Amino acid sequence: MMTNTPALEVNHLTKKIKGKQIIKDVSFTLYPGEVFGFLGPNGAGKTTTIRMIVGLISPTSGTIKIGGRNVRTEFTAAMKHLGCIVENPELYPYLTGWENLDHFARMDSSIPKDRLAEVITLVGLSNRIHDRVSTYSLGMRQRLGIAQALLGKPKVLILDEPTNGLDPAGIREMREFIRQLAADENLSVLVSSHLLSEIQLMCDRVAIISKGSVIRTDSVDNLLAEQERVIWKAEPAHLAKQLLQEETVVTEGPDNTLITLYNEPLLPEWNKKLVMAGVKVKEMRTQLPSLEDLFLEVTGGETID
Numbered sequence: 330m331m332t333n334t335p336a337l338e339v340n341h342l343t344k345k346i347k348g349k350q351i352i353k354d355v356s357f358t359l360y361p362g363e364v365f366g367f368l369g370p371n372g373a374g375k376t377t378t379i380r381m382i383v384g385l386i387s388p389t390s391g392t393i394k395i396g397g398r399n400v401r402t403e404f405t406a407a408m409k410h411l412g413c414i415v416e417n418p419e420l421y422p423y424l425t426g427w428e429n430l431d432h433f434a435r436m437d438s439s440i441p442k443d444r445l446a447e448v449i450t451l452v453g454l455s456n457r458i459h460d461r462v463s464t465y466s467l468g469m470r471q472r473l474g475i476a477q478a479l480l481g482k483p484k485v486l487i488l489d490e491p492t493n494g495l496d497p498a499g500i501r502e503m504r505e506f507i508r509q510l511a512a513d514e515n516l517s518v519l520v521s522s523h524l525l526s527e528i529q530l531m532c533d534r535v536a537i538i539s540k541g542s543v544i545r546t547d548s549v550d551n552l553l554a555e556q557e558r559v560i561w562k563a564e565p566a567h568l569a570k571q572l573l574q575e576e577t578v579v580t581e582g583p584d585n586t587l588i589t590l591y592n593e594p595l596l597p598e599w600n601k602k603l604v605m606a607g608v609k610v611k612e613m614r615t616q617l618p619s620l621e622d623l624f625l626e627v628t629g630g631e632t633i634d
């Protein structure tokens with residue numbers, strides 16, 4: 330999946346606003362086809378970093394390359410490789426999905442006419458594309474926004490808090506959709522979130538940002554391995570696994586146990602879900618981490634959900 334040519338390179342990025350150092354020496358790299366999480370508490374600096382990547386504000390120092398092109402010195406060439414939805418996608422509610430896309434495609438003469446049908450298929454909106462956007466669910470609007478961002482065949486897609494405001498079913502759908510999209514199009518997707526569970530389920534690798542600095546960059550698997558977990562003993566185990574997997578990342582432990590992350594506010598709900606489905610939950614216990622809670626530690630006491 331990964332090749333050695335990065336799709337996005339952020340190197341020693343800093344930003345000072347009104348004498349205050351908002352972003353401090355941030356570096357990370359995205360490879361083709363990977364979903365990369367940008368995780369940090371509110372105010373950590375995610376949006377500011379993204380605004381620099383998309384060229385809305387300029388860095389104080391450091392470089393950003395998209396598809397090998399420098400955002401500062403080769404702006405137009407760099408932007409050709411980028412698709413992004415930073416705030417809510419700008420859509421005309423009284424136009425149909427098709428008309429919205431057609432409107433944006435007309436603004437860029439390099440987009441061939443048949444690309445519209447391609448992106449509509451990619452985001453799975455074929456059935457509803459001739460309905461007015463005002464009748465779309467939030468998830469459908471998000472997907473239309475992504476279709477718009479994909480019109481120019483970018484190498485990199487940036488999504489700022491893509492599941493904000495979605496219900497649990499919509500969140501699950503969006504997550505699967507983003508993963509599929511990255512795989513099918515060999516697209517690098519940068520997903521920012523303040524939700525640890527979101528990033529865990531969606532991303533291959535993650536950069537954790539706190540107070541303007543990237544504290545860790547690692548694969549999700551490695552980060553998970555460092556966290557407190559919950560050990561479940563439930564029967565039938567395969568059904569328990571299937572149900573829990575709809576909610577979180579599940580691995581199999583010794584003696585027919587299942588292991589999930591420790592996610593206290595949701596635990597009773599998961600338990601209830603199992604019981605309601607006729608699963609016998611015989612045991613549920615936390616396994617203390619060998620280290621202090623990684624995230625509390627790396628963020629200096631700030632909490633991440």
Ligand SMILES: Nc1ncnc2c1ncn2[C@@H]1O[C@H](COP(=O)(O)OP(=O)(O)OP(=O)(O)O)[C@@H](O)[C@H]1O
Pocket residue numbers: 346347351369370371372373374375376377378523
């Ligand atoms: N134009 C500005 N002037 C002054 N301070 C700013 C400006 N833009 C951002 N900041 C500050 O920089 C810090 C990082 O903000 P940023 O919006 O990048 O965080 P974030 O991680 O995206 O959080 P959120 O999810 O809440 O947007 C915050 O403390 C914010 O108050």
